[in-house]
Amino acid sequence: MTPAAARLAFYNEALRLLGERPLASLTENREPRRILDSVWDAGAIDYVLEQGQWQFAMRTISLTYSPSVEPPFGYRFAFDKPEDLIRVTSVCTDEYFTTPNLNYTDEAGFWFTDDETIYVKYVSSHVNYGYDLSLWPQTFLKYVAAYFASESCSALNKSESTEQKIRSILKERHKDAMAKDSMAEPTKMLPMGRWVTSRYGGINRRDRGR
Known part of the structure; x- marks a missing residue:
């Protein structure tokens, strides 16, 4: 259609x-x-x-900080929000969206954090997504x-x-x-419990070696 x-x-x-x-x-x-x-x-x-959090409208992007914006204090880097942003679903520190960024703030049209790159998943109004x-x-x-x-x-x-x-x-x-x-969302596996993790020497195999 x-x-x-x-x-x-x-x-x-x-x-x-x-x-x-x-x-x-x-x-x-x-x-x-x-x-x-x-x-x-x-x-x-x-x-x-x-x-x-509509799957058909979901978009994932990586963002590098804006060098033209210098935060006066606190977090070191500012990130411009995408113009097609409708609703944020996750902000992460890795491209596989396995590690949420828990240290950022949302102020005055920017995201602020200490990471130079962030990965964002959001509902988009772009003509190739939600629109x-x-x-x-x-x-x-x-x-x-x-x-x-x-x-x-x-x-x-x-x-x-x-x-x-x-x-x-x-x-x-x-x-x-x-x-x-x-x-329609992918199946998400629960993290291993302590007993199972201990069987693998304390390493969760879904940690990708980190």
Whole structure:
């Protein structure tokens, strides 16, 4: 499904929930389409991306410190945040994301730490990540449709009972999308216990020799 087709699909699903007839295209001259466009323009996609750690929107990058920013005290290095940042999921000291960076702070649009390089995993609004609607799973598309429907109720003069029904659907679809998305994550093994570790001379084999 192309991004345009995905957008039309969730617009029409939103209209179905609202009891409106579907759109033939994204340029159809109708008030419901203009209302849905206004919800989009108000930052709706950033909002729904912020509501979970969505695998399809996840991006990993390495960052080197910004030499133009010199912290006045404390941590030695400052890092510019990426422009497509929606929600951080982890900041680590290694490229395999096995060692969390526990010594950093987030201030005034920068990350500060004593490491010269950091590795960041985050939900991205980039056109190749979160804003590539062709990557959206069906459960997420339906969740977005419910959000757009809930934001359009007042503008379309829908009844309070309709608005309450859509909000209930929104809550259930968000829960479903979150559950399905978590199933897409790689299986994570628990660390070895002390007894097992001692069998290997006190070395955890997942420590990659460090």
